[in-house]
Amino acid sequence: MPKAHFAHWPAGLPRHLTVPRTNLFFNVEVSAARFPDKPFIVFGDSALTFAEFRRQAERIAGFLQHDCGVRAGDRVLLAMQNSPQWALAFFGILRANAVVVPVNPMNRTGELRHVVADAGPRVALVAQDLLPQLQPLLGRPPAEHGAGLRQAIVAAYSDYLARPGELAAPAFVVAPRQPLRGPGLTPWAEMLAADRLPGPIAAGADDLAVLPYTSGTTGQPKGCMHTHHTVMTTAVQGVHWFGLTQDAVYLSALPYFHVTGMTGSLNGPLYIGATIVVLPRWNRDAAAAIIERHRVTVWQTISTALIDFLANPELGRYDLSSLSVLRGGGAAMPEAVCRKLKELTGLDYVEGYGMTETMAATHLNPPRRPKPQCLGVPLFDVDARVIDPDTLRELAAGETGEIVMHGPQVMRGYWSNESATREAFIEIDGRRFIRSGDLGRVDGDGYFFMADRLKRMINAAGYKVWPAEVEAQMYQHPAIEEVCVIGARDPRRGETVKAVVVLAAGHRGTITAQQIIDWAHETMAAYKCPRIVEFTDALPKSGTGKVLWRELQQRQDALDGRAGE
16 A cells, blocks of 8 residues: 555544444434534525424434335435435435435436336435426336335425525526325425424444445446445545534535535535535526625535636625635646636645545545645545556556555445446455546655546546446437447536437438437436437447447547547
C-alpha cells in the first residue's frame, strides 16, 4: 500500500477512524435528543426540526410494519426528487428494519421494472410526479421472482412547502396534492395521520440498509449490498475529513438517490446535527440565493453544476462569503474553472473519488493541499493500489494500471448475482479488494489520478452511462437492426451519448435521427438517452462478428480532437 500521502494528511486527524457500529437510525435519535428544536431540513421557507423529523420517520416505520406488512430485511422502493419526504422515507424504511432501494427519479417504467423484479420490493414510497412511471408495475408480479409491488405511498412535495422562498420552485414541486386513482395507493398524509408506532429496532451494523443500483458492461443494473456500517463509514469519514460541526449549513442539491448526495448531503449532516437546505432541482440562481440567505457553509457538487454556477452573469450580486467547503467529484474540474472559483471565493474545489460499490468516497484531496484534476488520497482505513489489470501485480508510482480498493465502506457484493460479485473482487495479501474498472496512477506524493477507463463507460455530467444498457434498450425499437453506443465530447456535460445505428430493411430513409432520440426519451432516463444519432450502412466487426466499438470510439475521439488523451 502506498504511504507517501500520509505526509500530507490533514493536521490533527488520525489515520484510523473508529466508526459507530449502530443502526443508521440511531443518528436520528441522537441528533433529535441533542438539537430537538434546531432545523434539520429547510425546504423553501419551511423548516423541519430534528425532533419532528424523528417523530414523522417513526410514524412512517410504524405504518410500513402494521399496515403494509413490511418485515425485517424486506426491500422498500424509494422514488422521489430531493425533498423532506425523501429523507423521511429513507429513515422511516430503516427504522422499520427494512432495506432502502433508492431509484433515479428519471427512470422510466421499463427501467423500474428491472429493479422491482430484481430486488423484490412489495411496497414503494413514491412522489406523485413519478407515480405514472411506477403505477403500471403495481399489482403485476414480475416474471423472475417475488410477489411484485402491492402498495405505493404517494407524496406531494407541496405538503412540506409553506412558501417556495428562493427555490424558484418548478411546477412538480408546488403542485397541490392530486387525487389518487387505482388500487394499492395510500396518500402520504393518510399514512402520517394513522399515527402508528414501530416495533423495536432489530437491524444491526452488519445488516443490509441500502441497495443502490449501478449498471455495468452486462447492460442490466445490479444492486450494491450496503450495510448500516458501510453507509455509516462514508458519512462519518466525510465530516471528520473537512472538520465539520453541528453549526454547518449544507446546500443539498446533489440527488439523494445517488450515493454521493446520500452520503455527503444527507447522512453526513444528520450525523453531526447540521442543517441542510434542499434544492429539488438544479437552478443556479436559486442556489446562489440560498447560499446568501441561509449562510450556507458547505456545498458538495459536480463539475457541470459548478461550471454553470460560475457562468451566471448575475453571480456578482450574491453574497457567497459564508462558503467554507466546496467539494465534489464525478468528473475532473477544468483548471480554468478552479482558478475562477479561487478568484471569486478564495476557495479550492476539493475533489474526491468513489463508486456506488463503495458508498461514495474512498479518496479525497486533503482540504489544505488539494491538487487539481486529482482523485485525492485514500481515506481512513482505505488500502488503495494500482495494479496491472491482467497479472494483478502492484505497480510503482507513475505507472498506469487499474485502481483497486479495500476498506470499511466497500459493499458486501451484488444482490442475487454471485458471478458478478466474484468478478468484482480480487484478493491481495489476504485482503478483499474491489476492482474499480478505472485506470489511474499514483504520483510521488501518494495522490491518485485518473488516466482512462478499463471498462466501457460514458461520464455524462457526472452520471455513469453504460453503453451496453443503452444498446439493450435501443434494440427494442423496430427500426433498429444494429446499434453501437459511444461517447462524444460535449462542452457542457463533458461527454454525451452517441448512437451509431444501422436501420432495418424497410426503415431506411423513413425515420430520422430526431425520431429515435425522441423515442429514447420515452424509454429510458434522460441522462442515458442518445443526444446524437448517426446512421451507417454497417458497424465494424471482428472476424468472429463482435462489434468493434473501440474503433468507432477512436474515430469519434479523432473528430472531437481528443485522440491520444
